[in-house]
Amino acid sequence: xxxxxxxxxxxxxxxxxHCDYHRPETRWTLTEADxxxxxxxxxxxxxxxxxxxxIYHCYNTLAAFAACDLAGIDRKIIxxxxxxxxxxxxxxxxxxxxxxxxxxxxxxxxxxxSYDRSIDVAITDPDKVNVMIIVDAVSRKYFTSETSxxxxxxxxxxxxxxxxxxxxxxxNDLAVRFEFTGIPADRVSLFVDIPAACDYIKEKTDEYxxxxxxxxxxxxxxxxxxxxxxxx
Numbered sequence: 695x696x697x698x699x700x701x702x703x704x705x706x707x708x709x710x711x712h713c714d715y716h717r718p719e720t721r722w723t724l725t726e727a728d729x730x731x732x733x734x735x736x737x738x739x740x741x742x743x744x745x746x747x748x749i750y751h752c753y754n755t756l757a758a759f760a761a762c763d764l765a766g767i768d769r770k771i772i773x774x775x776x777x778x779x780x781x782x783x784x785x786x787x788x789x790x791x792x793x794x795x796x797x798x799x800x801x802x803x804x805x806x807x808s809y810d811r812s813i814d815v816a817i818t819d820p821d822k823v824n825v826m827i828i829v830d831a832v833s834r835k836y837f838t839s840e841t842s843x844x845x846x847x848x849x850x851x852x853x854x855x856x857x858x859x860x861x862x863x864x865x866n867d868l869a870v871r872f873e874f875t876g877i878p879a880d881r882v883s884l885f886v887d888i889p890a891a892c893d894y895i896k897e898k899t900d901e902y903x904x905x906x907x908x909x910x911x912x913x914x915x916x917x918x919x920x921x922x923x924x925x926x
Contacts, residue, residue: 701749702814703807722760727752740773746786748818750811787912789905789919792896796903798916803832803908806846813851816904822856824899828888828907830862830914841867850875856901858882861891862911892918 700706709716726735729747736742736759744751755776762772785800799812816825832838841864849872852858858881860868865884872882885891892915895903905915916922 742773743777745778788923790921791919794903798905800912804843809847812906817854823902824857825855826859826905828862828911829864831910844871853877861885861888888914
């Protein structure tokens, strides 16, 4: 299998070098994407303004457009209604922690693709930012201390951010993983106690903060924030 290009993980254009197996032709196509200015164009005609700019959000919006089209809704209406639509799912939340402003990106523990996409959001911010990663409970359904999935996440990409804060019961597991990223240890702080991590952020930092964690742990942080609002 050879990729002509890929956006992330297995998503992209591929073909087999030994047979005619290849990425099928698309029925709905993203013909233009401008993440800096926040819009996409589908099939060279239907422009949609994005409320949140990331490559996976483009895929999600294209999927929503396709589903509505299959349901028989007029394409112009679909594009109009999807433009700047903000889904109040709670997966992306803006917050204020003391004087610090930030965004929480709810990812999925045991899912490296979800974490990698959240990391992409943080590292593409043009401003100087900090990143906080919380792993306090691996699963919402079961007790497990299995953390081998941390090694599948591309934490190396965080080398471009200002400071990294690792928090929660498994912060030491995270710290071992970070020893292999090449990121200097003096840029990484560890806190088993999440409130202590928040106190450190309020007292010792000034930069915009991205918090990456799972649904099982997100409210352990948000409940300590001074103000929150759903971002997308």
